[in-house]
Amino acid sequence: MVRGTSGRSKRFVAVGATAVIAAGLLSACGADGPVLNWYVNPDGVDTFKKYAEQCSTDEYDIEVQDLPNGATDQRTQLARRLAAEDSSTDLMNLDPVFVAEFANAGWLQEIEGDIADEVNTSIEGSGDYLAGAAETVTWEDKVYAIPLWANTQVLWYRKSLAEAAGLDMSGPVTWDQVIDAAADNEGTVGVQANKYEAYVVWINAMIMGAGGDIVSDTEAGKDASVDIDSDAGRTAAEIIEKLAGSDAAQPDLTVSNEGTSLGQMYPTDGAGQFMVNWTFVYKNYEGGIGQPGGPPDEAAFEDLGWARYPQSVEGEESKPPIGGIDIGIGAYTEHPDWAAEAAECITSQEAQVELALTDGLMPSTNSAYDEVAASGDYPEDLLELYRTSVDEGGPRPKSAFYAMISSAVQASWHPPTSVDPDSTPEESAQYLKDVLEGKALL
Amino acid sequence: MSATTVSGRHASGKPVVSDRAKAETRLGQRLVAPAIILMLLVTAFPMLRAIYLSTFDYALTAPEDREFLGLSNYLTALTDPLFWQTTGVTVLYMVVTVAVELVIGFIFAMVMHRVIFARGLIRTSILIPYGIITVVSGFAWQFAFSFQNGFVNGWLPFIGDDFNWFGETTPAVIAIMVSEIWKTTPFMSLLLLAGLAQVSEDMLEAAKVDGATWWQRLTKVILPNMRAAIMVAVLFRALDAYRIFDNIFVMTAGAQKTESISFLTYRQTIEQFQLGMGSALSVLLFLSVLLVAYLIVKLFRVDLAQARQEA
Numbered sequence: 001m002v003r004g005t006s007g008r009s010k011r012f013v014a015v016g017a018t019a020v021i022a023a024g025l026l027s028a029c030g031a032d033g034p035v036l037n038w039y040v041n042p043d044g045v046d047t048f049k050k051y052a053e054q055c056s057t058d059e060y061d062i063e064v065q066d067l068p069n070g071a072t073d074q075r076t077q078l079a080r081r082l083a084a085e086d087s088s089t090d091l092m093n094l095d096p097v098f099v100a101e102f103a104n105a106g107w108l109q110e111i112e113g114d115i116a117d118e119v120n121t122s123i124e125g126s127g128d129y130l131a132g133a134a135e136t137v138t139w140e141d142k143v144y145a146i147p148l149w150a151n152t153q154v155l156w157y158r159k160s161l162a163e164a165a166g167l168d169m170s171g172p173v174t175w176d177q178v179i180d181a182a183a184d185n186e187g188t189v190g191v192q193a194n195k196y197e198a199y200v201v202w203i204n205a206m207i208m209g210a211g212g213d214i215v216s217d218t219e220a221g222k223d224a225s226v227d228i229d230s231d232a233g234r235t236a237a238e239i240i241e242k243l244a245g246s247d248a249a250q251p252d253l254t255v256s257n258e259g260t261s262l263g264q265m266y267p268t269d270g271a272g273q274f275m276v277n278w279t280f281v282y283k284n285y286e287g288g289i290g291q292p293g294g295p296p297d298e299a300a301f302e303d304l305g306w307a308r309y310p311q312s313v314e315g316e317e318s319k320p321p322i323g324g325i326d327i328g329i330g331a332y333t334e335h336p337d338w339a340a341e342a343a344e345c346i347t348s349q350e351a352q353v354e355l356a357l358t359d360g361l362m363p364s365t366n367s368a369y370d371e372v373a374a375s376g377d378y379p380e381d382l383l384e385l386y387r388t389s390v391d392e393g394g395p396r397p398k399s400a401f402y403a404m405i406s407s408a409v410q411a412s413w414h415p416p417t418s419v420d421p422d423s424t425p426e427e428s429a430q431y432l433k434d435v436l437e438g439k440a441l442l
Numbered sequence: 443m444s445a446t447t448v449s450g451r452h453a454s455g456k457p458v459v460s461d462r463a464k465a466e467t468r469l470g471q472r473l474v475a476p477a478i479i480l481m482l483l484v485t486a487f488p489m490l491r492a493i494y495l496s497t498f499d500y501a502l503t504a505p506e507d508r509e510f511l512g513l514s515n516y517l518t519a520l521t522d523p524l525f526w527q528t529t530g531v532t533v534l535y536m537v538v539t540v541a542v543e544l545v546i547g548f549i550f551a552m553v554m555h556r557v558i559f560a561r562g563l564i565r566t567s568i569l570i571p572y573g574i575i576t577v578v579s580g581f582a583w584q585f586a587f588s589f590q591n592g593f594v595n596g597w598l599p600f601i602g603d604d605f606n607w608f609g610e611t612t613p614a615v616i617a618i619m620v621s622e623i624w625k626t627t628p629f630m631s632l633l634l635l636a637g638l639a640q641v642s643e644d645m646l647e648a649a650k651v652d653g654a655t656w657w658q659r660l661t662k663v664i665l666p667n668m669r670a671a672i673m674v675a676v677l678f679r680a681l682d683a684y685r686i687f688d689n690i691f692v693m694t695a696g697a698q699k700t701e702s703i704s705f706l707t708y709r710q711t712i713e714q715f716q717l718g719m720g721s722a723l724s725v726l727l728f729l730s731v732l733l734v735a736y737l738i739v740k741l742f743r744v745d746l747a748q749a750r751q752e753a
Contacts, residue, residue, distance in 0.1 A: 076712060076713060079502070079715065080712075083505075083715070104503070104504070105504065194697065195695065195696070195697035195698075251589060251606055252589065252606050253609075254606065254609040254610075255608050260590075400503065400504070403714060415610075438499060438518065438719070440518070441525055441706065441710065441723075442710065442714055442716075
């Protein structure tokens with residue numbers, strides 16, 4: 001009798017507890033609807049948050065999740081989630097170089113419909129996307145992401161420094177000219193040469209500018225052809241060697257990144273610099289007038305010039321680097337249709353224009369570029385420079401093993417002070433082959 | 443009943459175990475069984491799994507292409523110059539940091555042991571670095587050594603203001619070691635303090651009466667009596683130092699040939715998703731840690747049980 005009661009009361013408690021938990025779960029779903037997680041890199045997060053809210057509907061909410069700073073760390077975190085078939089990774093900001101790897105691993109939902117068609121026609125040169133940006137989202141003839149913003153590097157410089165050096169900046173300039181001009185006039189040359197992804201960006205741009213490739217036939221995966229041991233590779237090595245041994249080298253050359261060289265444009269003493277860097281630089285200096293590290297006044301900001309990425313070989317068109325962010329849809333999402341709808345919404349023209357105007361992250365479509373130009377927020381020649389740079393740029397190798405290729409190049413070419421045109425390209429080619437074949441540690 | 447008969451007999455030469463003692467042992471075994479099973483699950487399973495995985499060419503990005511290789515991952519690793527170079531750097535980190543920490547740690551332990559005034563304050567301030575997360579300490583020292591906003595260049599004579607500590611191997615390794623030493627010396631001194639407290643005051647008094655100098659008391663009385671404590675301190679720190687990772691990750695990210703064997707393993711497994719090779723390196727790391735532990739125990743000729751005061 002007593003036992004019976006106590007058993008019943010326990011059951012009551014259990015039922016009650018279940019009901020409470022269930023009610024909690026239900027209310028969580030009922031009130032807010034399912035959540036789509038959007039993993040973003042930390043550039044322009046406020047704008048991303050705004051669009052996450054705008055693109056949320058009655059059916060679902062988009063929530064922004066932060067990724068680490070570096071491209072390599074971003075890849076690591078996303079890849080670990082996707083390798084574990086994480087169903088809560090719905091949308092993600094992808095650095096273009098990782099699209100191939102992710103698509104090859106089956107971690108990205110294929111993009112179909114109008115956007116895919118537009119991307120394909122853009123690659124042929126007649127669509128709305130800039131060709132360089134459209135190229136980044138395809139893998140084995142399928143589309144796996146949507147370009148959001150397209151980044152490129154240009155040569156930023158102090159007009160006064162170029163003038164003092166007597167360098168004509170209206171036409172193309174070469175790396176040799178830039179290094180000499182800076183060295184002879186108390187200026188410096190800003191690059192990204194720490195042991196990280198952007199160092200490969202620099203090396204790749206110089207090799208492509210000299211008509212070569214780090215690797216080609218990349219769809220062969222590990223059997224890709226390694227081309228870094230070539231005249232183009234040696235040209236790139238010569239430029240690095242020249243800069244490293246020149247007075248124009250910045251003291252932190254071996255650990256320089258996109259941020260460290262910014263401060264050398266308006267140093268307390270010295271003539272400033274020539275710097276290759278991404279598009280965010282313009283808004284950065286414009287917003288930093290009168291602040292430490294920024295231009296001291298309007299006149300100093302007016303002294304900021306820009307030109308196309310330097311040529312590796314005189315007379316041969318440079319191949320500016322291409323970066324940016326593509327939006328991918330996780331292969332294991334529980335809501336693929338909603339995620340596709342949301343991806344379209346957050347890459348809309350409106351969003352692209354806003355990213356350009358508030359964050360300095362340039363659009364991936366021609367129509368968004370036109371709107372940015374119409375706003376008058378950027379000098380027209382700068383916008384034109386960006387657009388042609390993305391269109392005619394030189395992307396990094398599109399390979400499912402890109403992370404390996406990049407790390408192997410970094411290992412052989414870093415520090416820049418050790419680069420020797422006679423041995424570095426040859427050694428790095430051998431090492432890259434060994435790494436791809438699994439014969440050497442990375 | 444049987445208990446009395448058994449415990450009463452001493453026929454065989456072996457120590458006689460009573461039924462009661464046997465029952466207690468059985469109870470003890472049953473009580474620790476859950477803990478042992480749990481330990482096996484959380485430590486033995488991953489270890490066995492790592493050994494299993496190390497026999498494959500297995501990349502997380504291409505799971506279908508998994509291929510059995512046997513021991514060839516180990517062969518690749520052991521014949522690779524990079525493996526030996528990182529092992530060399532790791533040993534250098536371990537030897538230098540542990541040696542410096544032992545000396546400084548011993549001085550700190552003496553201070554903590556002998557201090558008469560503001561005892562709590564002094565002991566606490568010596569221990570503060572140990573309470574700081576290694577990553578934070580790494581960043582703090584990275585800023586300190588930075589030529590842009592650090593103070594080290596300004597304080598050191600003969601070093602230019604724009605000297606880049608992270609630009610070459612030697613200075614970068616020194617910077618990493620400084621951060622490591624700063625952070626873990628308190629741990630060393632804590633272990634040594636425990637050893638110091640064990641040295642009997644009577645022996646010191648006796649030595650004093652016999653006219654032993656301060657140096658003689660240190661080398662003939664204190665240090666020999668602390669051998670077990672020193673060994674434990676050196677062992678713990680050496681094993682820790684051999685697995686150094688955080689400071690390198692924060693300060694140089696492995697650039698300028700500063701990477702340790704842990705960092706190499708991290709890169710294969712986490713960055714490159716090469717689970718096979720990464721596991722092989724983990725196993726090698728595990729074996730080398732075992733070897734280091736064995737060497738230290740042999741070197742100091744100390745019984746571990748004695749160190750734990752079980753003997």
